[in-house]
Amino acid sequence: MTRIAYQPCSDPDSQKNLIASIHTPVSLEHLSKFLSDADMTVLHAKYPEGKAYVWGVTPNQNALPAWDQLSEGDISIFNIKTLFSIAGVVTHKTRNKDLATNLWGWKDKNASYTWECLYFLDQVTRISVPYGIAMDGSSSQPKMAFNLLNESNSEIVLDNMDIGSLIAGAWSTPDISTVRSEIEDDTESVDGSTETPTRKEHRYIVNHIFGTRTEAECSMCGRMFPRGYLVAAHIKKRSRCTLKEKKDIENIATPMCAFGCDTLFENGFISVNDSGNVMTHPYKIEHDAIFDYVRKIEGNSCPAFTEKTKNYFKWHRKEHGFEAI
Structure with a gap:
C-alpha cells in the first residue's frame, strides 16, 4: 500500500x-x-x-x-x-x-x-x-x-x-466485485441519481484506463499528455446510467485531455459517430475559436469506440442533439 x-x-x-x-x-x-x-x-x-x-x-x-x-x-x-x-x-x-x-x-x-x-x-x-x-x-x-x-x-x-488521478500507481486497484457491490449499495442509498462515482469505483476506472503509465493518449484529439492532464471521462453521464451501466466500469469511461477535449465532449460540441470517428456538432458551435479547435480533430479515429461502448456514444449523440437534423 x-x-x-x-x-x-x-x-x-x-x-x-x-x-x-x-x-x-x-x-x-x-x-x-x-x-x-x-x-x-x-x-x-x-x-x-x-x-x-x-x-x-x-x-x-x-x-x-x-x-x-x-x-x-x-x-x-x-x-x-x-x-x-x-x-x-x-x-x-x-x-x-x-x-x-x-x-x-x-x-x-x-x-x-x-x-x-x-x-x-x-x-x-x-x-x-x-x-x-x-x-x-x-x-x-x-x-x-x-x-x-x-x-x-x-x-x-x-x-x-485525488492524487491517484495525477500520479501513476498511487492507488491500488480494488477488486471488481467489491466495486460493483459498492455501486449497488450507493445506488440504493441515493435512489441511483448521483453523478459522482463511489470511492472504489473512481479508483478502479482510473487504474483500468491509465495503469502505471505516466502519459497516455487522449481518445478524442489523439495527442499524448502527461497523466496529470488527462481525466477518466464518462462517455454516458453517470447520473443517467442504469445500475447495469454503472457496473460496466471497464467500458463506461475513456481518457480525455484537460486542454479542451473533455470540456468539448462534456458540453456536446464533439462526439463519436457510429463509425468510431470524432464528429462535430451540426449546429451548436458558433464561436470561431471553438470551431478552429474541433475542425483539427474532426474525423479522428477514437480508440475507445468498440462494440461494448458504441451504445454509450449513441446516447451521447442523442443527448446533445447530434442526430436531431
Whole structure:
C-alpha cells in the first residue's frame, strides 16, 4: 500500500532548497561526484533522461524514524504555507552529508547539521490542495515535522487529494466485485441519481484506463499528455446510467485531455459517430475559436469506440442533439 510522506516546506531554508533541487532537477553527472556506484546504478535506471529530483530531511529525533521507514513508491506531499503544492513518488533514498551540503549548505554549520537523509522523487506534480481538505478524516495531523502516515490515514489523504488521478500507481486497484457491490449499495442509498462515482469505483476506472503509465493518449484529439492532464471521462453521464451501466466500469469511461477535449465532449460540441470517428456538432458551435479547435480533430479515429461502448456514444449523440437534423 502506498503511504503518504508529509513534508513541511514553509520556512525560508525549505523554499531555497525547493528551488535548488525540486523546481530544478539535479543532473546525475553532478550526483555521481558524491554518491556510491550502487546508488548511481539505481538512479541511472530510474532517471534515463539524466536528471533527478532530490530532497532531504535532517536526522533529528522526529524526522529520522519516518525517513528510516520511507520506501520506494511512497508519495511525498509538500505543505507550503498550509497548501499542498507539490507531490512526487519516492524512487530511492540514501544518507549523504557531502551531497546535502553541496546542494543546500548547512542547516546549522556549527553543529555540522544538514538535510543529509536524502530521498529522490519522480512524477513530480504541481497540485493545489488546502491542508484542511487533504487531512480531513485523518487521525494524524502533522504540522512542522516530516512524517510518514500509516496506511489507513494515507488512504484517506490520497482520496481527499485525488492524487491517484495525477500520479501513476498511487492507488491500488480494488477488486471488481467489491466495486460493483459498492455501486449497488450507493445506488440504493441515493435512489441511483448521483453523478459522482463511489470511492472504489473512481479508483478502479482510473487504474483500468491509465495503469502505471505516466502519459497516455487522449481518445478524442489523439495527442499524448502527461497523466496529470488527462481525466477518466464518462462517455454516458453517470447520473443517467442504469445500475447495469454503472457496473460496466471497464467500458463506461475513456481518457480525455484537460486542454479542451473533455470540456468539448462534456458540453456536446464533439462526439463519436457510429463509425468510431470524432464528429462535430451540426449546429451548436458558433464561436470561431471553438470551431478552429474541433475542425483539427474532426474525423479522428477514437480508440475507445468498440462494440461494448458504441451504445454509450449513441446516447451521447442523442443527448446533445447530434442526430436531431
